[in-house]
Amino acid sequence: MKRAIGVIDSGVGGLTVVSELMRQLPKEKLIYVGDTARCPYGPRSKEEVQQFTWEMVDFLLEKDIKMLVVACNTATAFTLDSLKKHLSIPVIGVIQPGARAAIKFTKNNCIGIIGTEGTIRSHAYTDALKNIKAELDIYAKACPMFVPMVEQGIMEGPKAIQVVKEALLPMMKQKQMDTLILGCTHYPLLKSTIQSVVGTNVTLISSSEETARETSTILEMQHLLNHTEVFPIHQFYTTGDLEMFMQISERIFKERNLQMITIKKAVLHQMQDSK
Amino acid sequence: MKRAIGVIDSGVGGLTVVSELMRQLPKEKLIYVGDTARCPYGPRSKEEVQQFTWEMVDFLLEKDIKMLVVACNTATAFTLDSLKKHLSIPVIGVIQPGARAAIKFTKNNCIGIIGTEGTIRSHAYTDALKNIKAELDIYAKACPMFVPMVEQGIMEGPKAIQVVKEALLPMMKQKQMDTLILGCTHYPLLKSTIQSVVGTNVTLISSSEETARETSTILEMQHLLNHTEVFPIHQFYTTGDLEMFMQISERIFKERNLQMITIKKAVLHQMQDSK
Incomplete structure (x- = not known):
């Protein structure tokens, strides 16, 4: 099962979940999207949070993820039920x-x-x-x-x-x-x-720790764990400033882990259309 | 979802899992079978453990359980894969x-x-x-x-x-x-x-604690949690001596919890046939 786990967040907070996923599930490849351009989600309307969240999810579905982790409390509160209802892959929130x-x-x-x-x-x-x-x-x-x-x-x-x-x-x-x-x-x-x-x-x-732990539980239940020995290269995407995102990643991840990460700019569909 | 969670064990050890399930999932009804008559499973052959385990599982399936917890390390080691493969309800072991x-x-x-x-x-x-x-x-x-x-x-x-x-x-x-x-x-x-x-x-x-915690995770994932406020009466069955089983239950459970438990003798199918 070499498909990746998708992780979404309004910004950089979800990187603590990624850090725990890397520690607790070192054989799994991760693709992270942080919507730093529109962070924070806290003060936004439910409809806005739902729309932004779905844009990130669509971006990850195109990359054929096997499971989705909603690593943002606000997005979990507003969209978890709808994501669970509409997606055929397992979905977990942080709450x-x-x-x-x-x-x-x-x-x-x-x-x-x-x-x-x-x-x-x-x-x-x-x-x-x-x-x-x-x-x-x-x-x-x-x-x-x-x-x-x-x-x-x-x-x-x-x-x-x-x-x-x-x-x-x-x-x-x-x-x-x-x-x-x-x-x-x-x-x-x-x-x-x-x-x-x-x-x-x-x-x-x-x-963050508990969500990583339960991701492990769910992957096993669904026969989606990757048992082969690999050193995955994780992909991080930000919708905002690349430099700032890199600096924060350096602060959260140790040097050894940083070598396993590529960081790129993400262009989500709705944002592209509105240009 | 008022169907019960089924719990099986070779004897009384699984009651520590039951105790944790009662604490962490107080709205859920439990049906426990302890095969005290044939305990311990440790020294038995793989085939014997598989046969005995399936007899307990058949007993519980007749009671329409919504999930199965294999609260015995030996039974988990020898039968978990086969149970997962053949049952349509979620199954979890202790390992x-x-x-x-x-x-x-x-x-x-x-x-x-x-x-x-x-x-x-x-x-x-x-x-x-x-x-x-x-x-x-x-x-x-x-x-x-x-x-x-x-x-x-x-x-x-x-x-x-x-x-x-x-x-x-x-x-x-x-x-x-x-x-x-x-x-x-x-x-x-x-x-x-x-x-x-x-x-x-x-x-x-x-x-025991961790298995109860993950039972909670899986019930939520599968939309099987009971959200209504109830005070369930749990059913414990033993294949062996009723008096001894009651004494051990009294030692493990506090008085308040003991009022929520009925203890009966179980007659498993294979044992009945061989009489």
Whole structure:
């Protein structure tokens, strides 16, 4: 099964999912599209997010992907059902894997969720959790400062600790949660800072890690795993500035992994037509 | 989707998977068959294990289950492929979920596996791990004393610590593993003792927890999750002594959970015919 796994995101956050896919499924080839030209999706209408997402999906379907990973919380919240309904390949989003992992880890049934304002407002994590287990005590909080901070490259140090403390300490004092979902694909880059602020008694759930894990589960169930020994060359596409995208990729991936990646500009169909 | 999830095991070890399914999927009804009359499967031939497993599966198919969980390592090793091939419902074993979780957790790519002699001899975990990620350093060890000890009710205290130390300390000294797979459904009952012996730097992977988590993933993918609020009454069947099975169930499940369980004697088809 040498067909690739397709991964889509509104920008660069989904690269944390790609990084985990490369680590947990090293034999699989990945094709990533980041719609950096139109990022962020958070403040956009449902219709716009659906249209943009489908443009990326069409781009990947032409490359004959065997599975689709929606590595963006907003796109997952707005388009997962429609993608699942219309595509003949398996589709996974980032929200349900995080929710299932949190249910597995919590001992006191008290779970926190942090994400962008759009994700928290959509109640997508709360719905995913309650759908499976009604008796959970859930506390959700938007952390609008985290993504801009990460995009500036600030992930550790006194400034990062200060911002994370201001966002999370009031929440931690209020509830005795033992599990915290990092409900945004940027947040794994802040993991060590967040862990130092909330303490080691709180299990942090990375949607990126969990989505990669469940991609592995689904590929096996569908007999789509690639068992042959290969060193795949992954293809990354950005709709926006190539230079900026390369710089961020260098920051996320180690040198060895960078050698396994090609980065190109993507022209999505709708954008081409409107020129 | 009010149809039940079917769970089969050679005896009582699979009840740790049931316990996790009840915790992680509280809206789902479970039907469990433990073949205690013919337990253990470990020393039996492949053909015998396959025949016994299919007898339990036929018993459950008559009850219209929507998914099958093979909560026994030996049965998983010998029959999973054949069950997947012939059944139209989703099937999951206990080996692959543990392997995937270990790959997710390990940071240094050094993974330990402990299990019964049969499981270790089958190389099923090693194969499952290497199939996905070739560059793992794997160390597997049979712990034949653990199951008899658990079945005698010894799970904590000086005796348990002594037995676990003798089995695991030589292995821990030899390899710098950061992740240890509890590759037997009895072992989660020894989890705190094992953790105290190997230290907190080693992540213990419970196949039972991970199998329940992946059952959740697969039910959602197949649109088989039960979203309605129910308090299911689970059905447990044993092919062996009812009294003994009830005593072990009481030890594993808390009082609140015991009220949600009925326990009956199962008569499998082949056994009936041979009378």
